[in-house]
Amino acid sequence: MIRRLYDWTISLAASPYALWALAVVAFVESSVFPIPPDILMIPMIIAAPRRAFLIAGVCTVSSVLGGMLGYYIGYGLFESVGRPVLEFYGKDAYFDEFRGRYNEWGAWAVLIAGITPFPYKVITILSGATGLNLAVFTVASIIARGLRFFVVAALLWRFGAPIRDFIERRLGLMFTLFVVLLLGGFLVVKYL
Numbered sequence: 001m002i003r004r005l006y007d008w009t010i011s012l013a014a015s016p017y018a019l020w021a022l023a024v025v026a027f028v029e030s031s032v033f034p035i036p037p038d039i040l041m042i043p044m045i046i047a048a049p050r051r052a053f054l055i056a057g058v059c060t061v062s063s064v065l066g067g068m069l070g071y072y073i074g075y076g077l078f079e080s081v082g083r084p085v086l087e088f089y090g091k092d093a094y095f096d097e098f099r100g101r102y103n104e105w106g107a108w109a110v111l112i113a114g115i116t117p118f119p120y121k122v123i124t125i126l127s128g129a130t131g132l133n134l135a136v137f138t139v140a141s142i143i144a145r146g147l148r149f150f151v152v153a154a155l156l157w158r159f160g161a162p163i164r165d166f167i168e169r170r171l172g173l174m175f176t177l178f179v180v181l182l183l184g185g186f187l188v189v190k191y192l
Helices: 002-012 018-029 038-047 049-088 092-115 120-130 134-159 161-191
Strands: none
Touching: 002 018, 018 038, 018 049, 038 049, 038 134, 038 161, 049 092, 049 120, 049 134, 092 120, 092 134, 120 134, 134 161
């Protein structure tokens, strides 16, 4: 099933409606869809490098708007589904404690999930469920998703198809290492 979904997503890149398809894929990926928009964005940029930054912009805006849908899914369903389950098991106080800790560091969670291979949709829904400040969520999402998609666009615009393998196989790892080093640097500065 995932393979058919992947093949269908790739076929959209050649469609005359590719930019609209990318917007839809980026939107729904941020809340429920399992295939990342990069799968569609990369062939689109390779086919039309002069449109690389327009494509990245559409992907960023759509992804952030989809993230807001994920936020509202978490926000709306938590009270009707999540809280009753927690109360049944007597764990609602634990969630309130978790909510406080998450909201203290929530901007970092959104930034990390937005640029690394960690599923962004999990953080969008969790951010809504914990009531992370919507402005903080939105700004962190714009920065993270913009960084991720514009770096991919810039690499493809500059190096073309030869960089595709690096992006598809190693860019997630590179973003993850960057985040680890950045957080490690903050911890070193904080405790020195």
